[in-house]
Amino acid sequence: MAPHPQRRRRSEDRREQIIDEALKTFADNGYHGASIAEIAARCGLSQPGLLHYFPNKAALLAAVLDYRDRLDYDRLGFSQQLRGKDALERLAVLVEHNMHVPGLVRLFTVVTSEAVTTDHPARDWVVNRYRTFETYLAGALEDGITDGTIRPEVDTRAVARQIFAMMDGLQLQWLLEPDSVDMAQLFRAYVDGLIERISA
Amino acid sequence: MAPHPQRRRRSEDRREQIIDEALKTFADNGYHGASIAEIAARCGLSQPGLLHYFPNKAALLAAVLDYRDRLDYDRLGFSQQLRGKDALERLAVLVEHNMHVPGLVRLFTVVTSEAVTTDHPARDWVVNRYRTFETYLAGALEDGITDGTIRPEVDTRAVARQIFAMMDGLQLQWLLEPDSVDMAQLFRAYVDGLIERISA
Numbered sequence: 001m002a003p004h005p006q007r008r009r010r011s012e013d014r015r016e017q018i019i020d021e022a023l024k025t026f027a028d029n030g031y032h033g034a035s036i037a038e039i040a041a042r043c044g045l046s047q048p049g050l051l052h053y054f055p056n057k058a059a060l061l062a063a064v065l066d067y068r069d070r071l072d073y074d075r076l077g078f079s080q081q082l083r084g085k086d087a088l089e090r091l092a093v094l095v096e097h098n099m100h101v102p103g104l105v106r107l108f109t110v111v112t113s114e115a116v117t118t119d120h121p122a123r124d125w126v127v128n129r130y131r132t133f134e135t136y137l138a139g140a141l142e143d144g145i146t147d148g149t150i151r152p153e154v155d156t157r158a159v160a161r162q163i164f165a166m167m168d169g170l171q172l173q174w175l176l177e178p179d180s181v182d183m184a185q186l187f188r189a190y191v192d193g194l195i196e197r198i199s200a
Numbered sequence: 201m202a203p204h205p206q207r208r209r210r211s212e213d214r215r216e217q218i219i220d221e222a223l224k225t226f227a228d229n230g231y232h233g234a235s236i237a238e239i240a241a242r243c244g245l246s247q248p249g250l251l252h253y254f255p256n257k258a259a260l261l262a263a264v265l266d267y268r269d270r271l272d273y274d275r276l277g278f279s280q281q282l283r284g285k286d287a288l289e290r291l292a293v294l295v296e297h298n299m300h301v302p303g304l305v306r307l308f309t310v311v312t313s314e315a316v317t318t319d320h321p322a323r324d325w326v327v328n329r330y331r332t333f334e335t336y337l338a339g340a341l342e343d344g345i346t347d348g349t350i351r352p353e354v355d356t357r358a359v360a361r362q363i364f365a366m367m368d369g370l371q372l373q374w375l376l377e378p379d380s381v382d383m384a385q386l387f388r389a390y391v392d393g394l395i396e397r398i399s400a
Contacts, residue, residue: 028318032233106316113313116306116375118228127376155389161381162390165369172368173361175316176327181361189355190362193397 015053015063018043023064027107030114031061031122058121065111065125068104084144085195087137088163092191095167096184105171112168134160141198154198166190215253215263218243223264227307230314231261231322258321265311265325268304284344285395287337288363292391295367296384302375309371334360341398354398366390 021042025034036057040050054060075094082090098105115126137160144150166187174183221242225234236257240250254260275294282290298305315326337360344350366387374383 030230030232030314030317032230033317109313110317113309113372114230116372117230117233117310123376130373130376158386158389161370161373161386162366165366165373165386166362168369168372169365169367170361172313172316173330173365176323176330186358186361186365189358193394197393197397 011053014043018045018050018053018060019063019067022060023067023107024103026061026064027103027110030110031057031120032114032117036060061111061122062125064107065122068107069129071104082140084140084147084149085199087140088191088195091137091163091167092184092188095170095187098171099174099184102175102178106175109168109171109175130161130164133164137163145200148200150198151200159194159198163191163194211253214243218245218250218253218260219263219267222260223267223307224303226261226264227303227310230310231257231320232314232317236260261311261322262325264307265322268307269329271304282340284340284347284349285399287340288391288395291337291363291367292384292388295370295387298371299374299384302378305371306375309368309375312368330361330364333364337363345400348400350398351400359394359398363391363394 018039022034022039025039025042028034029038034057036050037047039060040047043050054063072094075097111122112126112129114120115123134157138156141150141154141156141159145152145154145156170181170183170186174181218239222234222239225239225242228234229238234257236250237247239260240247243250254263272294275297311322312326312329314320315323334357338356341350341354341356341359345352345354345356370381370383370386374381
């Protein structure tokens with residue numbers, strides 16, 4: 001028998017609330033520093049009550065990262081198959097957007113770096129994310145070579161890796177000093193220089 | 201009365217050993233995930249034995265970061281007052297060197313990112329480090345403008361921020377996939393492109 005529609009609705013709302021509070025807690029304290037007890041308390045739940053939805057802290061982190069990923073894939077334009085310089089322009093817009101969602105950026109910065117510690121549950125997720133993004137962006141640049149807007153000798157995978165490195169590094173500096181580091185402007189200047197260098 | 205020379209020597213050796221083991225433990229587990237008990241055990245000390253040298257975990261992290269800093273300042277050429285492109289070349293050499301000291305790199309990546317979490321004891325250290333490096337490198341680039349090797353319209357502070365962002369981001373990707381990400385080569389390619397763009 002299917003669950004009562006209203007109960008299902010309430011259960012989904014509860015899952016969303018837990019993911020939302022978990023995201024904030026991981027961003028505040030990192031994965032290692034976050035506790036299920038604290039997340040449960042933020043949700044007004046008992047620990048067993050929360051564990052009914054997510055069996056452990058690692059499963060909760062996975063749910064949070066999946067949620068963040070869906071947002072990013074949309075914003076990166078994965079679904080629109082942007083080509084060549086359009087993909088780079090989109091990234092500059094994404095970085096501007098990120099300045100309005102410091103909590104999400106902080107989650108990402110903390111968890112991706114923490115993933116290099118021993119036995120971190122997000123390590124595979126982080127590695128796959130870089131590979132996926134590299135493949136996506138290198139592909140977009142290859143398309144630019146095909147349509148003659150990007151120089152054929154450009155090492156598209158190397159450029160993709162460099163671009164995500166620049167994004168990550170600027171995010172960290174911005175999180176540390178939001179009032180004096182304008183990451184959107186710094187990234188835009190980098191992308192402009194890059195476009196100049198790789199344009200056919 | 202001054203302490204007996206041999207006892208002082210033994211005490212200094214012990215401090216070095218503690219810093220060395222603490223560095224590895226922070227790199228393995230992050231600051232939040234590291235425990236004084238584990239560091240003491242690695243040194244063959246009791247907890248009170250270790251706390252005799254460093255009163256708490258934050259003091260121990262500060263000592264580790266100071267140690268790492270001294271290494272970096274030397275390698276960055278702070279003492280030699282490198283000018284213009286020489287400072288950029290030195291950074292490329294530093295990144296090559298870093299591929300041989302993954303433990304130090306991991307410590308840096310984990311702690312600097314963790315510093316954006318709430319109430320992290322290394323936050324001020326990290327913020328000051330970026331400011332110091334920015335000032336140093338922007339100064340070297342200004343010298344390049346003065347001696348006519350760098351174009352006068354270059355925003356030296358922005359370029360300095362971008363360079364350290366690229367270093368940090370590539371370090372993270374390399375730590376995640378040391379076998380497939382050649383951070384020295386990726387950084388070198390970035391610096392070569394940058395030098396081309398800012399040269400007078």
